[in-house]
Amino acid sequence: MRGVRGRFGDRLLHAYTWLIILWLVAPIAVMIAFGFNDKQSKSNATWQGFTLKWYGELFAIPDLSDALVNSLLIAVASTIVTVVIGTMLGLALGRHRFRGQGTTNFLVFAAISTPELVMGASLLSLFVSANVPRNQITITIAHVLFSLAFVTVTVRARVVSLDPSLEEAAKDLGAGPWATFRQVTLPSIMPGVLAGAMLAFALSIDDYVVTSFVNGSELTFPLWIIASVKTGIPPQVNVMGTLIFGVGVLIAIVNAVAARRRT
Amino acid sequence: MADQSPIDTPTDRAIELEDVLKEYVSHGEVVQAVKGVTLDIAEGEFFSLLGPSGCGKTTTMRMIAGFEEPSKGVIRLHGRDVTDVPPNKRDVNMVFQSYALFPHMSVWDNVAFGLKQKKTSREEIKRRVGEMLEIVDLTGREKRRPREMSGGQQQRVALARALVNRPRALLLDEPLGALDLKLRQAMQLELKRIQREVGITFVYVTHDQNEALTMSDRIAVMKDGLIEQLAGPREIYERPATTFVAGFIGTSNLLTGTATGGVLKVGEGRVLVPGKEGEVSVTVRPEKITLAKQEPSGDVSALPGTVSEVVYLGTYNSYAVRLADGDEITVFEQNAHDATVTAERGDSVWLSWQAQHSYVMGS
Numbered sequence: 327m328r329g330v331r332g333r334f335g336d337r338l339l340h341a342y343t344w345l346i347i348l349w350l351v352a353p354i355a356v357m358i359a360f361g362f363n364d365k366q367s368k369s370n371a372t373w374q375g376f377t378l379k380w381y382g383e384l385f386a387i388p389d390l391s392d393a394l395v396n397s398l399l400i401a402v403a404s405t406i407v408t409v410v411i412g413t414m415l416g417l418a419l420g421r422h423r424f425r426g427q428g429t430t431n432f433l434v435f436a437a438i439s440t441p442e443l444v445m446g447a448s449l450l451s452l453f454v455s456a457n458v459p460r461n462q463i464t465i466t467i468a469h470v471l472f473s474l475a476f477v478t479v480t481v482r483a484r485v486v487s488l489d490p491s492l493e494e495a496a497k498d499l500g501a502g503p504w505a506t507f508r509q510v511t512l513p514s515i516m517p518g519v520l521a522g523a524m525l526a527f528a529l530s531i532d533d534y535v536v537t538s539f540v541n542g543s544e545l546t547f548p549l550w551i552i553a554s555v556k557t558g559i560p561p562q563v564n565v566m567g568t569l570i571f572g573v574g575v576l577i578a579i580v581n582a583v584a585a586r587r588r589t
Numbered sequence: 590m591a592d593q594s595p596i597d598t599p600t601d602r603a604i605e606l607e608d609v610l611k612e613y614v615s616h617g618e619v620v621q622a623v624k625g626v627t628l629d630i631a632e633g634e635f636f637s638l639l640g641p642s643g644c645g646k647t648t649t650m651r652m653i654a655g656f657e658e659p660s661k662g663v664i665r666l667h668g669r670d671v672t673d674v675p676p677n678k679r680d681v682n683m684v685f686q687s688y689a690l691f692p693h694m695s696v697w698d699n700v701a702f703g704l705k706q707k708k709t710s711r712e713e714i715k716r717r718v719g720e721m722l723e724i725v726d727l728t729g730r731e732k733r734r735p736r737e738m739s740g741g742q743q744q745r746v747a748l749a750r751a752l753v754n755r756p757r758a759l760l761l762d763e764p765l766g767a768l769d770l771k772l773r774q775a776m777q778l779e780l781k782r783i784q785r786e787v788g789i790t791f792v793y794v795t796h797d798q799n800e801a802l803t804m805s806d807r808i809a810v811m812k813d814g815l816i817e818q819l820a821g822p823r824e825i826y827e828r829p830a831t832t833f834v835a836g837f838i839g840t841s842n843l844l845t846g847t848a849t850g851g852v853l854k855v856g857e858g859r860v861l862v863p864g865k866e867g868e869v870s871v872t873v874r875p876e877k878i879t880l881a882k883q884e885p886s887g888d889v890s891a892l893p894g895t896v897s898e899v900v901y902l903g904t905y906n907s908y909a910v911r912l913a914d915g916d917e918i919t920v921f922e923q924n925a926h927d928a929t930v931t932a933e934r935g936d937s938v939w940l941s942w943q944a945q946h947s948y949v950m951g952s
């Protein structure tokens with residue numbers, strides 16, 4: 327009896343799993359598919375045949391290309407800054423006891439749970455009252471602000487699980503503080519740093535809400551797309567989305583392979 | 590017991606601790622982990638710090654390595670005051686209890702780490718790391734990662750990583766603690782061999798008395814942050830300085846009472862304590878006691894009692910004998926050719942031993 331029920335339960339679980347996967351993948355599949363849609367009308371919502379021409383004309387819309395370049399530059403810059411500051415913060419919070427540690431911990435979590443709308447609005451009023459012109463730099467600052475906490479948390483988790491005698495062993499063997507950090511500490515927390523970097527990049531490249539407050543007259547990729555919703559999103563957007571998604575999948579695969587080789 | 594040449598007056602002092610004290614503040618309370626330790630360790634000596642958990646062994650060793658700064662006192666390495674010198678500038682290396690091998694490096698890179706820090710030439714690193722891996726019998730495993738090795742192998746990598754730097758002293762904090770008994774015993778011999786081969790001073794922390802007794806030239810027995818006794822293994826075993834040492838090292842029997850005229854009366858029996866008067870405590874090792882059915886004659890300590898337990902332990906039998914006052918005495922008896930026991934459970938027996946085997950503490 328149990329066997330029959332068990333088998334039925336297994337089937338149900340299988341079906342359920344596939345439904346979830348379908349649900350997750352469907353929008354991405356549609357995005358990718360419509361990058362190949364040979365559309366004639368203005369809208370890119372009905373399937374009209376297969377073509378590769380949008381891949382050929384990827385940069386045919388100068389404004390869109392500029393927005394994408396903008397987004398990539400901002401993502402790279404904010405990721406670098408975030409990783410440097412976030413790693414230092416994560417190390418300090420995971421390793422040492424210091425005055426103000428509780429406050430810092432609290433602020434890190436506050437930064438994660440603050441609604442983007444609030445963060446965007448308050449940043450805008452800060453920049454306006456300080457008379458700072460809004461451009462790529464203010465966008466980058468904003469992106470660093472909202473991704474910093476995520477990098478800090480991933481690095482801190484890694485630091486906490488780090489055996490403190492590893493660093494002592496390095497010092498014991500003659501390594502100074504910098505050599506110890508570079509040769510022992512950093513490689514040990516690297517998985518956390520890389521995970522944090524990927525998060526920061528992903529958060530930055532598709533941010534709309536905060537960016538829309540502090541962009542001034544600059545357009546990023548997400549801002550350009552939202553602006554073009556009314557007139558119809560060109561297939562180039564699908565292609566760019568597909569390419570960004572492809573790079574993401576590639577990184578995930580490389581990471582998985584590296585992780586398997588490590589164990 | 591390797592106690593052929595107890596080094597009582599070190600001529601060449603490798604490590605000196607002078608009244609070293611270490612206080613920690615935890616939760617607003619001052620904890621004295623080490624309460625004033627003075628000791629000299631000679632060049633080339635195998636020196637052990639032995640004591641129960643929490644007695645300050647690790648703290649003492651970490652101060653020698655430079656990871657902790659003494660709250661008071663002076664530490665000298667080869668005559669140089671290193672009290673304020675950071676660990677990376679000290680001429681000693683440490684083998685950690687957890688091994689602390691760098692997980693992201695191969696065995697080779699782990700062992701070469703110290704030499705690379707010192708900017709040793711490529712050829713010399715190659716030669717010395719190769720030699721050292723040969724000494725610890727790990728040739729051919731250079732490319733492995735630490736986690737791909739067994740506990741014993743990791744232990745030897747840790748040893749090689751420290752020894753390759755040719756430190757003037759090697760500090761080992763319970764290096765065999767994570768190994769099972771068989772491997773432990775094999776590694777004890779191995780460590781001894783390596784120490785002879787490289788001729789470096791070893792400072793060895795352990796809470797295992799057998800390990801300390803078999804391996805050390807000298808032992809410092811610690812308790813509550815203080816040294817109870819510092820001597821060679823034989824002396825520590827035969828002539829424990831305090832009741833704590835007597836109880837901690839090996840099995841021993843303790844008798845206390847008031848002596849009059851060099852004799853301690855225990856019920857109908859007597860314990861000879863020549864020249865002692867008043868409160869005394871007497872320690873006797875189980876293997877020094879003879880067990881017999883008749884009252885012994887002659888000038889020996891003798892106690893009557895009843896056998897409450899006989900345990901066959903292969904090479905010897907262990908008896909528990911209850912005295913009239915309820916105290917229990919342990920006696921080891923070498924297994925005879927015919928494998929018979931002298932007494933059974935419930936038998937009345939006499940225990941006796943020579944006066945020289947009583948170790949008397951007190952006035």
Ligand SMILES: Nc1ncnc2c1ncn2[C@@H]1O[C@H](COP(=O)(O)OP(=O)(O)OP(=O)(O)O)[C@@H](O)[C@H]1O
Pocket residue numbers: 613614615620621622623640641642643644645646647648649796
């Ligand atoms: N960082 C610290 N802060 C506060 N107290 C400490 C600290 N390190 C050690 N102690 C205390 O100092 C005492 C001695 O500790 P230590 O580690 O030297 O003992 P040990 O002899 O090595 O013991 P074990 O055999 O268990 O390793 C203990 O009571 C311990 O609780």
Ligand SMILES: [Mg+2]
Pocket residue numbers: 646647648
């Ligand atoms: Mg310890």
